[in-house]
């Protein structure tokens with residue numbers, strides 16, 4: 148049907164009238180803390196770096212949003228300019244959050260933007276970096292400091308809860324490129340020729356707007372399925388998500404902007420490697436968010452349901468001692484990994500059969516389903532869950548525990564980096580068992596059912 152002026156008027160009336168009443172009834176609080184390391188510690192995400200950080204492009208932030216529905220049910224989401232939170236850090240933070248604020252796991256989502264110009268975090272990707280004892284100690288101290296800082300920020304956000312309305316919508320941004328199916332060196336030429344790059348991709352840009360009783364924007368959360376890997380330098384930055392948040396907060400000084408990473412484990416921002424491109428992609432995201440904010444959004448009625456489970460992902464197989472001894476002779480990442488694994492063998496520890504993978508779902512109001520997954524999840528999952536649960540479904544990855552890549556069956560069968568790199572994260576295996584997608588999807592369907600879909 149053609150959209151005429153009468154219909155447009157009705158949409159506008161819904162957003163400002165009946166919709167407003169439905170969207171209200173929430174209480175929301177925000178808090179943000181600067182987590183830029185004061186010490187020159189190593190930057191996370193690349194095994195090729197040679198030394199610690201040497202300056203700041205822009206500060207790193209951890210931001211907390213606390214929401215409470217009309218019946219007093221609460222949840223908190225944290226976004227942070229961090230490459231990956233390890234299980235050790237997630238558990239340390241969650242234990243404090245549970246004790247101090249009485250929240251269950253399903254009510255907590257600690258996400259990271261996966262910036263590759265953020266700090267190395269304790270027990271995360273340790274085989275990637277040739278750290279000496281001094282660096283390891285600095286990283287340990289820094290990590291424990293920000294655990295406390297983030298937990299306190301959650302407390303502040305909870306304390307600051309005030310009446311608010313929630314609105315949901317989706318825009319688009321088109322800079323994510325499937326890095327498995329397009330050669331990075333070819334991309335600039337292909338884009339210049341106007342060629343269509345090979346997918347799959349997910350260019351959707353989910354937006355959650357929080358408005359106070361006066362209608363003022365107080366917070367805006369948005370996500371995108373693409374690695375934060377424009378920059379690989381030695382200066383702290385939030386990469387393109389950092390620039391996107393800065394642009395939005397500049398335009399809306401009264402509001403806090405928060406970015407979460409979607410299922411973009413096989414997507415890169417291409418072309419890349421300059422601050423100018425990094426800022427350009429950040430501004431593209433910010434413009435996409437502004438566009439969503441300018442148009443009528445879906446009112447989110449004030450009901451919240453949350454569910455969480457750990458599902459075991461099995462390893463395909465453990466390395467043998469002979470394999471580890473051979474690999475331990477190598478330099479770099481694999482040598483360090485094999486030595487660490489042999490250390491476990493010699494200490495009499497047996498390798499785990501699998502790993503507890505965190506899967507979470509939030510249902511906001513009657514319509515908005517938000518699936519929240521751990522790890523570096525490839526794009527197939529985001530597309531699959533939107534297909535199963537509806538186009539407006541949001542899928543956040545890199546949440547709570549980032550323990551490795553989560554390949555789909557397709558990517559697992561194809562092989563390559565995202566299918567076979569568990570060593571980086573210190574697992575006693577190279578890849579997950581073949582049924583990884585089946586297990587994750589079954590767990591997602593259970594938590595989605597538990598939130599009443």
Ligand SMILES: [Zn+2]
Pocket residue numbers: 261374412523
């Ligand atoms: Zn990654």
